[in-house]
Amino acid sequence: MTHANLALVAAGLGLAAATSLPDALSAQAEAPEMRPETGKYSADVTVQSVDIPGAPPQMAGMMTKMMSRRTTYCLTEEDVEEGYRAITRRSQGEGAEDCTYDRFSMEGGALDAQVTCRVDGRTMTMTMEGTGTPTSSDITMTMNGDMGMGPGTIRMRVLHERLGPC
Numbered sequence: 001m002t003h004a005n006l007a008l009v010a011a012g013l014g015l016a017a018a019t020s021l022p023d024a025l026s027a028q029a030e031a032p033e034m035r036p037e038t039g040k041y042s043a044d045v046t047v048q049s050v051d052i053p054g055a056p057p058q059m060a061g062m063m064t065k066m067m068s069r070r071t072t073y074c075l076t077e078e079d080v081e082e083g084y085r086a087i088t089r090r091s092q093g094e095g096a097e098d099c100t101y102d103r104f105s106m107e108g109g110a111l112d113a114q115v116t117c118r119v120d121g122r123t124m125t126m127t128m129e130g131t132g133t134p135t136s137s138d139i140t141m142t143m144n145g146d147m148g149m150g151p152g153t154i155r156m157r158v159l160h161e162r163l164g165p166c
Contacts, residue, residue: 035083037134040166044159052152074166122146135162
């Protein structure tokens with residue numbers, strides 16, 4: 001698999017309240033969009049499944065090992081102005097500059113987003129679902145598209161957690 005193919009796959013690269021439903025809906029209607037806090041964060045990426053028909057069997061293991069990782073990053077005041085998009089951009093990993101949002105919702109701590117990424121003439125669609133608070137998130141990402149060897153699907157979980165100030 002070439003670096004361009006891996007970049008495409010990497011470009012596809014993680015909250016709830018205990019109240020009654022009427023109270024939660026009322027609070028959601030009155031609350032501004034949730035934003036992450038500034039600071040240093042960790043992002044733990046775990047590949048849950050790789051399905052690329054026709055790929056050699058060892059490729060799934062190699063991709064799982066290569067893409068599962070822990071990184072750290074800082075969110076600045078400028079970053080948090082975009083709200084939770086700042087966190088989801090970090091989830092996408094390398095190549096995210098070639099991605100556009102098809103939809104994005106972060107209401108009541110529930111994330112629902114879809115991103116389309118284009119790298120080297122190929123297209124990948126990634127859905128993101130999960131939960132988030134101002135200091136953490138748990139995002140499941142499902143990538144579908146041309147993996148360089150034909151169509152395939154990769155599913156990952158990304159856990160983001162605020163560690164403290166930058």
